[in-house]
Amino acid sequence: MKTWMAMAVSAVLIGIGAAQVLAHGDGAPQPVDTTGLKPLGEDWVPENPYRGDAKAIEIGARGYNSNCARCHGLDVKSGGMAPDLRAVEPNAEGDSWFVARVRGGAMRGDAVKMPPFEGLLSQEAVWAIKSYVDAQPD
């Protein structure tokens, strides 16, 4: 009986593990549905237009979890694999740094440290993600 229980429990745990791997995907960028946010047009605005907006934070949380968390950490708490994004300031300077990085990614020599998200995430999606990051306590 005990063995059976242990096997059942580990089967469930393995199942949960597999589901989490699937949920985090294979690393392909995940589209972010920005319905409900004010559209911003083609040209990138210089500063986060959604900072503090509850809807943007909610959408940004989803965008962050499906595209950034695997490297930058759950709840924007870095596990050391990539910089802690809470250190990026919630002001115009931090915003332009953030957007440049997200659009361009990061290379070290030939190694892709972070893939570029240009053309994959809309301006609205990137600012929503920044709004979520800005809303995290340090």
Ligand code: HEC
């Ligand atoms: C494959 C892992 C990976 C993914 C996915 C990833 N990043 Fe990064 N990111 C990195 C690494 C590594 C660095 C540091 C690069 C360097 O050392 O120059 C970085 C740097 C950054 C920086 C600059 C931070 C600083 O303090 O200099 C920002 C901003 C950033 N990432 C935002 C994001 C956002 C937003 C997403 C999701 C849309 C994302 N990243 C997805 C790995 C990743």
